[in-house]
Amino acid sequence: MDRTLRIAVATCAAAPDLDEDGPLLLDALAATGVEATAAVWDDPDVDWARFDGVLVRSTWDHPLRRDAFLSWARGCRATVNAAEVLAWNTDKRYLQGTCRGPGCPRSRRCSSPRVGRRRRCPTSATSSSSPP
Secondary structure, eight states: OOOOOEEEEEEOTTOTTOSTTHHHHHHHHHHTTOEEEEEETTOTTOOGGGOSEEEEEEOTTTTTTHHHHHHHHHHOTTBSSOHHHHHHHHSGGGGTTSSOSTTOOOEEOOSSOOTTSOOOOOGGGEEOSSOO
16 A cells, blocks of 8 residues: 655745645645645644655745754755755845846845845945946
8 A cells, every 4th residue: 555645835834824826736736645734844843754745835934034944954854955955045145146237137135134124225235236
């Protein structure tokens, strides 16, 4: 008898049932015989070891708690993407230099985020994605 594949779809406390298209994902997984469950990444009551895989999907609070998020990812051995990939992806500096030349928007990088409020970056933090 085949065992059912169990997948956790990692989310955040603000979206415990995933975001608006989460049910579509859960339904698609169920249609293939996968038992998929939404689980909040920092919920201490979740036993991540009971899942065959963990799909990091709606962890919208990770920028505010990146160190805690990456610590969780390193301890959760079943994430579909390795903790190193999640670390790279959550450090948005990788976006610098991805667009060069005319037509690329100018961007600014501030040293400290201000979530929920607009913040002006100091002029010295301004960088252009196009060559000088």
